Amino acid sequence: MFAQSNAILTVAPPQKIVAKRGSAATAKLEVVLGAGYHINSNAPHEAYLIPLRLTWTPAPLEVAEVVYPKPHDEKYQFSEQPLSVYTGNFEIATKFKAPADAVMGPAIVLAKLRYQACNSTMCFPPKTVEVRLPVDVQ
Amino acid sequence: MVRVRLSAALVACLLAVFASGCSSSRVKAASLKPDSERKAAPDFELKDANGHTVRLADYRGKVVLLDFWATWCGPCKVEIPWFKEFERQHKDKGFAVLGVAMDEEGWDVVKPFAQHFGINYRIVVGNDTVADLYGGLGALPTTYLIDHDGKIAATHVGLSPKGEFEDGIRQLLEARGGISSSPAVLVRTK
Numbered sequence: 001m002f003a004q005s006n007a008i009l010t011v012a013p014p015q016k017i018v019a020k021r022g023s024a025a026t027a028k029l030e031v032v033l034g035a036g037y038h039i040n041s042n043a044p045h046e047a048y049l050i051p052l053r054l055t056w057t058p059a060p061l062e063v064a065e066v067v068y069p070k071p072h073d074e075k076y077q078f079s080e081q082p083l084s085v086y087t088g089n090f091e092i093a094t095k096f097k098a099p100a101d102a103v104m105g106p107a108i109v110l111a112k113l114r115y116q117a118c119n120s121t122m123c124f125p126p127k128t129v130e131v132r133l134p135v136d137v138q
Numbered sequence: 139m140v141r142v143r144l145s146a147a148l149v150a151c152l153l154a155v156f157a158s159g160c161s162s163s164r165v166k167a168a169s170l171k172p173d174s175e176r177k178a179a180p181d182f183e184l185k186d187a188n189g190h191t192v193r194l195a196d197y198r199g200k201v202v203l204l205d206f207w208a209t210w211c212g213p214c215k216v217e218i219p220w221f222k223e224f225e226r227q228h229k230d231k232g233f234a235v236l237g238v239a240m241d242e243e244g245w246d247v248v249k250p251f252a253q254h255f256g257i258n259y260r261i262v263v264g265n266d267t268v269a270d271l272y273g274g275l276g277a278l279p280t281t282y283l284i285d286h287d288g289k290i291a292a293t294h295v296g297l298s299p300k301g302e303f304e305d306g307i308r309q310l311l312e313a314r315g316g317i318s319s320s321p322a323v324l325v326r327t328k
Contacts, residue, residue: 048209048251078213078297116210122277122296123211125240 008037008117008124016134019061019098027133029054029092029113038085039115041071045084050116050126054092057110060103060137061096068092077120102137109133169292170306176289179204179282180271184238184262187249192236192262195288201228201310202284203235203303206264206275209251210241213297214279218255220300224307225259231311232286235259238268240278283307286314 012030019025033039040049056063069090073082094111111131117124179202181195194204205221207214225235237259239248244263252261269275272282283292283306292306 048247049212050210076212078216083212118212121213122279123208123213124277125208125275126210126242 007034009033009039009115009127009129011113011129011131014131014133016136017096018136018138019096019102020138021098021102021104022100023098024064025061025096025098025135027094027096027109029094029111029131030089031086031092031113032089033087033117035088036119037117038074038076038083038087038119039117041084041086042068043071043084045073045081049083050114052086053114054094054131055112055114056094058096059109060107061098061109061135064095064097066092066094076118096135098137104137107135107137109135169294169302170283170309171291173285173289176285176287176291179284179288179290180268181288182268182271184264184268186260186262187245187252192260194236194284197234197236197284198288199232199286201233201286201307201314202282203233203307204282204284205235205237206240206269206272206278206280207237208240208278209247211278215255216297217279217281217300217303218257220303222256222258224303228307228311232314233307233311237261238264240264240269240275283310285310 010032012032014027014029017025017027040051042052044051052068054066054068056066069086069092071084071086074085074087075082109132111133113129113131114126115129116126179194181193183191183193186192194202203221203224205214205217207217221235221237224233237257239261241247241263248261248263272280277295279294279297281294281298281303282290283303285291291310292302294302
């Protein structure tokens with residue numbers, strides 16, 4: 001609904017993971033947020049706020065769990081109560097499971113990271129970043 | 139002598155600031171553009187909560203505070219009580235607040251939010267086309283003060299001091315030869 005603003009948040013290309021059939025593997029996503037900006041955590045205190053959300057299209061793997069980092073509460077000029085936010089650099093881990101019958105070989109697993117950022121006086125439209133995770137199923 | 143005069147002026151200025159309760163409500167609206175530099179506010183047509191068509195052009199003849207906001211925007215929430223107050227104070231004086239909610243989810247989220255916050259001014263739900271007309275709206279809140287002739291007199295991006303809005307509204311209403319008791323234009327609806 002809006003023009004795309006400058007990169008407030010960047011996601012480093014994730015490193016390839018090796019997943020053996022019938023076992024687990026973890027992928028880590030490094031997120032860098034520009035100075036002075038914050039994004040809502042995955043569990044904001046107020047319902048109207050847009051949470052950080054990492055959504056995978058995991059085939060040929062299965063998602064066991066997405067582990068968000070521990071957020072911190074911060075009070076801003078515009079908020080009566082502290083907000084649950086992320087700032088700076090942080091990491092989101094995803095625990096995958098490779099099914100016993102998973103197709104072997106290289107694959108790309110896709111994800112979308114949706115976030116909504118603000119600074120102390122203004123907010124920026126929600127944005128979605130596409131993530132491509134190289135996977136080697138063995 | 140000059141130094142004494144300057145000091146006296148400074149003291150008078152400081153007293154004036156303290157007399158106003160050190161609030162931002164006395165901030166001068168320095169950002170109000172001169173008439174010659176004002177450009178026409180792009181017209182648009184959007185629906186209000188009752189499904190009625192609202193055109194910005196319908197407000198011609200009024201001073202309009204056009205507020206682009208969203209339910210997920212914390213700084214926008216701070217300004218809402220101010221805008222409610224402006225609407226209450228000046229709605230019979232040729233002034234109106236028009237809120238354009240930029241929520242992708244539309245009325246499903248905007249309606250309950252507006253009810254919860256007791257918004258007393260008209261709200262419409264925006265779209266990409268309108269955002270583009272206003273430069274893409276890269277950040278919210280983005281608020282425009284529009285003069286009687288439908289021209290943009292001031293633009294505020296981000297949370298701005300209440301006094302800047304107040305002073306701008308007052309100046310624009312006064313520019314029309316005082317504060318009239320009846321609206322200059324009736325709002326047309328379909």
